[in-house]
Amino acid sequence: xxxxxxxxVEGGVTAPLGFRAAGVSCxxxxxxxxxxxxxxxxxxATAAGMFTTNKVQAAPVVVSKDHLKRSRGRAMGIVVNSxxxxxxxGETGLEVARxxxxxxxRLLVCxxxxxxxxxxxxxxVQLDGEKVARGIADAKRVLRREGHQDAARAIMxxxxxxxxxxxxVPTDAGxxxxxxxxxxxxxxxxxxxxxxxFLTTDAKVAAPVLxxxxxxxxxxxxxxxxxxGECSTxxxxxxxxxxxxxxxxxxxxxAAFVEGLRAVSRELxxxxxxGGEGATxxxxxxxxxxxxxxxxxxxxxxxxxxxxxxxxxxxGDPNWGRLVxxxxxxxxxxxxxxxxxxxxxxVLFDQGVPYDDRAPDAxxxxxxxxxxxxxxxxxxxxxxxxxxxxxxxxxYVKINAxxxx
Amino acid sequence: xxxxxxxxVEGGVTAPLGFRAAGVSCxxxxxxxxxxxxxxxxxxATAAGMFTTNKVQAAPVVVSKDHLKRSRGRAMGIVVNSxxxxxxxGETGLEVARxxxxxxxRLLVCxxxxxxxxxxxxxxVQLDGEKVARGIADAKRVLRREGHQDAARAIMxxxxxxxxxxxxVPTDAGxxxxxxxxxxxxxxxxxxxxxxxFLTTDAKVAAPVLxxxxxxxxxxxxxxxxxxGECSTxxxxxxxxxxxxxxxxxxxxxAAFVEGLRAVSRELxxxxxxGGEGATxxxxxxxxxxxxxxxxxxxxxxxxxxxxxxxxxxxGDPNWGRLVxxxxxxxxxxxxxxxxxxxxxxVLFDQGVPYDDRAPDAxxxxxxxxxxxxxxxxxxxxxxxxxxxxxxxxxYVKINAxxxx
Numbered sequence: 131x132x133x134x135x136x137x138x139v140e141g142g143v144t145a146p147l148g149f150r151a152a153g154v155s156c157x158x159x160x161x162x163x164x165x166x167x168x169x170x171x172x173x174x175a176t177a178a179g180m181f182t183t184n185k186v187q188a189a190p191v192v193v194s195k196d197h198l199k200r201s202r203g204r205a206m207g208i209v210v211n212s213x214x215x216x217x218x219x220g221e222t223g224l225e226v227a228r229x230x231x232x233x234x235x236r237l238l239v240c241x242x243x244x245x246x247x248x249x250x251x252x253x254x255v256q257l258d259g260e261k262v263a264r265g266i267a268d269a270k271r272v273l274r275r276e277g278h279q280d281a282a283r284a285i286m287x288x289x290x291x292x293x294x295x296x297x298x299v300p301t302d303a304g305x306x307x308x309x310x311x312x313x314x315x316x317x318x319x320x321x322x323x324x325x326x327x328f329l330t331t332d333a334k335v336a337a338p339v340l341x342x343x344x345x346x347x348x349x350x351x352x353x354x355x356x357x358x359g360e361c362s363t364x365x366x367x368x369x370x371x372x373x374x375x376x377x378x379x380x381x382x383x384x385a386a387f388v389e390g391l392r393a394v395s396r397e398l399x400x401x402x403x404x405g406g407e408g409a410t411x412x413x414x415x416x417x418x419x420x421x422x423x424x425x426x427x428x429x430x431x432x433x434x435x436x437x438x439x440x441x442x443x444x445x446g447d448p449n450w451g452r453l454v455x456x457x458x459x460x461x462x463x464x465x466x467x468x469x470x471x472x473x474x475x476x477v478l479f480d481q482g483v484p485y486d487d488r489a490p491d492a493x494x495x496x497x498x499x500x501x502x503x504x505x506x507x508x509x510x511x512x513x514x515x516x517x518x519x520x521x522x523x524x525x526y527v528k529i530n531a532x533x534x535x
Numbered sequence: 536x537x538x539x540x541x542x543x544v545e546g547g548v549t550a551p552l553g554f555r556a557a558g559v560s561c562x563x564x565x566x567x568x569x570x571x572x573x574x575x576x577x578x579x580a581t582a583a584g585m586f587t588t589n590k591v592q593a594a595p596v597v598v599s600k601d602h603l604k605r606s607r608g609r610a611m612g613i614v615v616n617s618x619x620x621x622x623x624x625g626e627t628g629l630e631v632a633r634x635x636x637x638x639x640x641r642l643l644v645c646x647x648x649x650x651x652x653x654x655x656x657x658x659x660v661q662l663d664g665e666k667v668a669r670g671i672a673d674a675k676r677v678l679r680r681e682g683h684q685d686a687a688r689a690i691m692x693x694x695x696x697x698x699x700x701x702x703x704v705p706t707d708a709g710x711x712x713x714x715x716x717x718x719x720x721x722x723x724x725x726x727x728x729x730x731x732x733f734l735t736t737d738a739k740v741a742a743p744v745l746x747x748x749x750x751x752x753x754x755x756x757x758x759x760x761x762x763x764g765e766c767s768t769x770x771x772x773x774x775x776x777x778x779x780x781x782x783x784x785x786x787x788x789x790a791a792f793v794e795g796l797r798a799v800s801r802e803l804x805x806x807x808x809x810g811g812e813g814a815t816x817x818x819x820x821x822x823x824x825x826x827x828x829x830x831x832x833x834x835x836x837x838x839x840x841x842x843x844x845x846x847x848x849x850x851g852d853p854n855w856g857r858l859v860x861x862x863x864x865x866x867x868x869x870x871x872x873x874x875x876x877x878x879x880x881x882v883l884f885d886q887g888v889p890y891d892d893r894a895p896d897a898x899x900x901x902x903x904x905x906x907x908x909x910x911x912x913x914x915x916x917x918x919x920x921x922x923x924x925x926x927x928x929x930x931y932v933k934i935n936a937x938x939x940x
Contacts, residue, residue, distance in 0.1 A: 186863030186871050220887040253856025254889045358842045363860050437763045445936025451658025455768050458591030466591050482625040484659045524929035531850025
């Protein structure tokens with residue numbers, strides 16, 4: 131038996147058969163950059179979504195959750211705008227979000243609740259419904275399979291580049307595809323869906339199965355990344371399953387489906403970290419030797435969010451002391467006398483003994499753009515967790531001190 | 536009945552009668568700056584201490600906790616070095632910390648366990664015991680009441696200025712004093728004692744009473760500040776009570792004693808935030824309308840540590856959206872529809888309604904060096920908590936990316 135080969139393919143969110151997309155400019159961004167994306171299924175698709183756990187939920191989050199519930203997990207399309215989060219906008223904001231879905235529903239000839247909506251941008255500013263309506267009409271006119279690149283661009287805010295990815299998954303029942311686009315890049319921290327991500331697949335998946343598969347795929351992808359430990363008011367991950375490949379997801383193909391979904395989710399999640407605000411390095415942090423999976427994840431999150439760890443990595447300083455200090459305050463079982471810290475292949479601290487003669491080599495490892503760090507908590511357990519994070523640079527401060535002003 | 540008047544007095548950690556101090560250079564800091572402080576009581580004092588909750592405990596923390604236990608809360612002096620944290624230094628580090636106390640004990644003619652020790656600086660480097668011994672001998676020779684300024688300087692690392700404070704507290708039984716010195720300024724976050732602070736008093740206090748009073752004073756001072764959400768391996772707050780004022784702390788004077796201790800602790804704590812790494816602004820954050828005191832504190836901590844809130848304040852951006860988004864992810868009861876956000880005297884968001892016409896005025900408030908922010912969680916409870924924090928600047932990144940290298 132050989133491993134399933136999941137192959138990357140071109141085409142992003144429209145790589146799966148049966149989807150079209152578009153990205154247009156409707157004037158929400160003063161710069162005139164693309165700011166409205168439309169993703170549409172040729173035929174009614176099943177849908178599932180995961181949304182922010184923040185108690186402040188933006189209007190589009192409220193509306194999309196409601197629509198998924200009322201449609202029992204069916205959707206024809208997704209409308210997304212950037213430049214305005216439509217969060218903390220009260221009743222007016224809710225009406226604009228509902229009208230955004232209704233307008234798309236009219237044009238796509240489907241019920242309002244078959245349209246999902248998402249927004250990203252500044253909090254607390256009303257979204258201009260007229261601009262959005264014009265944008266939806268414009269986008270509808272240019273919907274096409276090649277539109278995935280424009281759609282990926284139209285959902286960007288401070289992202290340095292568009293994020294797009296697709297794979298083909300072979301199974302005994304035939305091949306299906308999973309594709310997606312996502313945007314970051316600040317306010318990124320797991321729990322839950324920590325950014326906007328829109329996934330599509332041409333597998334045929336029942337709505338409850340789709341929900342379960344999405345939840346499984348998110349844990350070790352979108353929920354395992356952090357840029358700044360913030361959890362947004364607008365985060366969501368949505369997946370549409372159209373079925374055009376003819377491959378039905380059954381017990382026999384479920385594992386392959388989760389694998390495909392996870393592959394795309396993880397690639398997009400890592401792209402979000404790479405494009406994190408001010409980020410210059412991608413750090414894959416592995417915590418091992420934990421007493422439980424939950425503790426492994428908690429320690430990984432604490433270390434990955436530590437400003438002292440992130441600034442040390444930015445400065446190329448192999449400061450294992452900051453790594454163990456962060457692990458020590460994570461509130462999990464930790465034994466300094468049995469702890470190990472590795473930067474790249476180099477053991478810098480092991481069972482109480484520092485190896486500072488290796489610091490110059492470790493500093494060279496930290497100059498790379500991709501860095502692997504491992505912290506063994508020494509708690510004696512077999513549990514491990516991986517988290518992707520980035521360095522903390524002066525540029526992050528600059529971006530966020532000047533975002534609105 | 537009038538309020539007790541707690542008056543600030545000169546003299547810092549030696550303002551209380553019966554204490555002398557010194558700060559010398561013993562060569563731990565390559566710069567030749569002062570790096571060893573000695574604080575000594577003329578007669579045996581009672582002592583209490585609170586230490587970091589980090590599971591990585593530096594050698595001096597382990598030794599001081601042990602000494603407080605073995606001496607049953609009695610001490611003659613405190614030795615502190617800066618430039619080396621003596622953390623993650625294994626058995627060798629423990630021996631150096633013990634010898635540091637023993638050397639001071641020999642010179643002060645008291646048992647080793649009557650000396651407390653503390654260290655601050657880089658983690659993972661062995662502390663040079665010979666330098667420390669020489670420093671202790673030098674410091675012993677220049678011990679005097681005027682030595683408090685040198686002592687305050689000798690415990691600094693990245694602190695921009697020395698931190699010192701003292702008050703006189705009148706009671707019906709007579710007046711007593713409380714004094715102290717402290718150092719920051721990175722790795723600052725409550726839980727517990729989050730930096731080094733050394734307090735003295737000439738009140739006469741039994742050791743168990745001193746412990747209780749210290750714990751009470753710390754909650755709303757050293758445990759209510761944050762610079763970067765980090766909890767160090769070396770944090771400690773220690774208090775010595777000598778009794779030279781003749782004022783005994785009994786049930787009648789206990790409240791006054793806690794008040795005096797809290798006044799000095801709070802002043803030192805706020806000085807630490809003011810001198811936080813890269814900090815340009817002191818923010819007093821008040822969270823109100825919480826369902827419980829614990830939730831008020833939790834929300835205050837989440838908001839005070841939010842990088843997006845801290846960068847917005849740095850940039851002078853009255854971004855109330857980031858404040859409510861941080862409150863929303865704090866894991867406490869929160870109702871956006873009843874929430875209020877105030878920057879200075881200006882209400883920017885109230886019960887779902889933004890007042891963005893006030894943004895220019897609020898931006899001017901944020902240009903001050905001292906800022907008050909209030910977030911009412913709208914959870915309907917009467918509970919409130921105050922936390923002191925600072926802005927996050929590019930300078931913080933610069934300091935910490937270059938600390939060792």
